[in-house]
Amino acid sequence: MIRKYLSFLTLALLFLMFTHKETEASNQKVGLTLPNGATYYGEVKNNKPHGKGTMRWGPSKVYSGEWHNGQRSGTGKYISDKLPEDMKVVYEGEWRNDRPNGTGIRSESKPDFEFYVISKGIFKDHDLLSGYTVMQSMDILWFEYRNENTLLEFSVSDREQANELMHSKLAHGRIQVLNYYKREKESKPSYKGFAYASAMQDYESSISEGVYRTDDYGVMELYTGLDQHFEDKEYYRVENYKNGRLVSAKEVPENGRFAGIVQGKINNKMHVLQPYLVEFSKLFKDIENESEPASCSDSSTSVCEAFPIVF
Numbered sequence: 001m002i003r004k005y006l007s008f009l010t011l012a013l014l015f016l017m018f019t020h021k022e023t024e025a026s027n028q029k030v031g032l033t034l035p036n037g038a039t040y041y042g043e044v045k046n047n048k049p050h051g052k053g054t055m056r057w058g059p060s061k062v063y064s065g066e067w068h069n070g071q072r073s074g075t076g077k078y079i080s081d082k083l084p085e086d087m088k089v090v091y092e093g094e095w096r097n098d099r100p101n102g103t104g105i106r107s108e109s110k111p112d113f114e115f116y117v118i119s120k121g122i123f124k125d126h127d128l129l130s131g132y133t134v135m136q137s138m139d140i141l142w143f144e145y146r147n148e149n150t151l152l153e154f155s156v157s158d159r160e161q162a163n164e165l166m167h168s169k170l171a172h173g174r175i176q177v178l179n180y181y182k183r184e185k186e187s188k189p190s191y192k193g194f195a196y197a198s199a200m201q202d203y204e205s206s207i208s209e210g211v212y213r214t215d216d217y218g219v220m221e222l223y224t225g226l227d228q229h230f231e232d233k234e235y236y237r238v239e240n241y242k243n244g245r246l247v248s249a250k251e252v253p254e255n256g257r258f259a260g261i262v263q264g265k266i267n268n269k270m271h272v273l274q275p276y277l278v279e280f281s282k283l284f285k286d287i288e289n290e291s292e293p294a295s296c297s298d299s300s301t302s303v304c305e306a307f308p309i310v311f
Contacts, residue, residue: 029053042067071098091123099125107286114138118283132276134283141284142177145276151191151220152276159288166281168274174198178266178273181212181220188258189213190223194269198262205230205262210241215246230258 007117032040032049042053048070049055056062065076076090079098094106100106100123108117114136121131130147141162145152155177156162165175181193194209210225223244231237235251236258 002063002084019045045069065095073097084110093123101125116287118278118286120283132279132283134280134287136287141287142281143284145280149186151180151181152272152274153177162284166276166277166284168199175266178269179220180269180272191220193220194265195220195222196262196269198259198266205259205263207265213244228258230254262300285286 008145010037017217020309028044029042030044032044032047036057038055038057040049040053042049042057043051043233044053045051046069046185049067050069052066052267054064056188061078063076063078065072066074068074072095074095074096075093077090079090081088089106091100091104093106094102096102102122105118105120106123106128108113115138117133117135119128119131119133120281122129128146128248131145132146133142133146135142135144139154139158141157141159142155143153152156154175156165156175159307161175176199177197181191183191185234189211192210192214195212197204197206206227206229208222208229209228211258212220213223215221221244222241224230224242225240227239227241229238231251236254237253238250239246240248269282
């Protein structure tokens with residue numbers, strides 16, 4: 001009995017020693033140069049990035065975070081500052097199969113053109129599947145929230161109006177666009193909602209309300225309901241749709257009133273924004289501060305030079 005116990009204990013100790021050596025080997029930090037020219041420093045297993053480490057693709061792209069069997073997997077941060085047309089991109093969050101998959105935040109910027117985008121939520125293969133986006137293009141600010149069953153979009157003409165809106169005090173100026181679509185049953189292809197657009201020139205305003213479906217490009221199209229929009233500067237057109245077909249239409253004299261009607265409709269629907277303003281406010285603050293993705297090719301003080309991170 002004692003002999004059997006000692007044999008078992010010996011096997012157990014050998015197993016623990018072997019496991020410990022394997023763990024030590026995988027936790028060692030080494031440098032690798034890949035066939036594509038990329039360089040890596042961090043933990044490896046079977047001569048592949050595995051664990052925590054940093055990879056650089058030249059002077060302008062870097063990833064630092066977790067790896068599994070040679071692929072980015074877990075949590076990490078990616079920076080690129082030399083994409084086409086000098087677009088700068090930062091993504092920080094969860095990765096799977098070497099792609100952004102899971103919860104994260106991505107920022108894109110092109111400062112020379114005053115273009116900034118920040119998205120936060122759940123990503124699937126780089127694309128935002130569910131969450132918030134704030135975009136600035138010149139003076140126009142665009143806000144969007146989406147998930148499987150909801151799409152909310154709105155726009156204002158400058159930062160002052162955006163700040164007022166974030167604090168529910170949009171007293172001066174006007175919100176330019178407000179679109180809201182909600183799917184009542186997940187198994188159904190239809191959304192119930194509205195789409196309003198108001199403009200300085202009356203003949204650019206429009207209203208539609210009813211049931212919507214997405215077209216081949218994922219754009220919401222009125223399926224059943226009323227659509228009112230300018231036909232020219234003197235008339236606006238009222239169209240009635242049913243099951244995707246136009247069933248009636250008429251032209252109504254505009255007389256300088258239609259833009260006011262649209263803005264009144266927008267004001268009456270502003271309450272749909274309330275559940276989303278807190279998160280929009282956080283992302284808008286980042287854009288308001290004109291925070292740019294960290295550059296990989298600037299001075300030695302850049303975040304890329306600061307990698308590898310301390311594990």
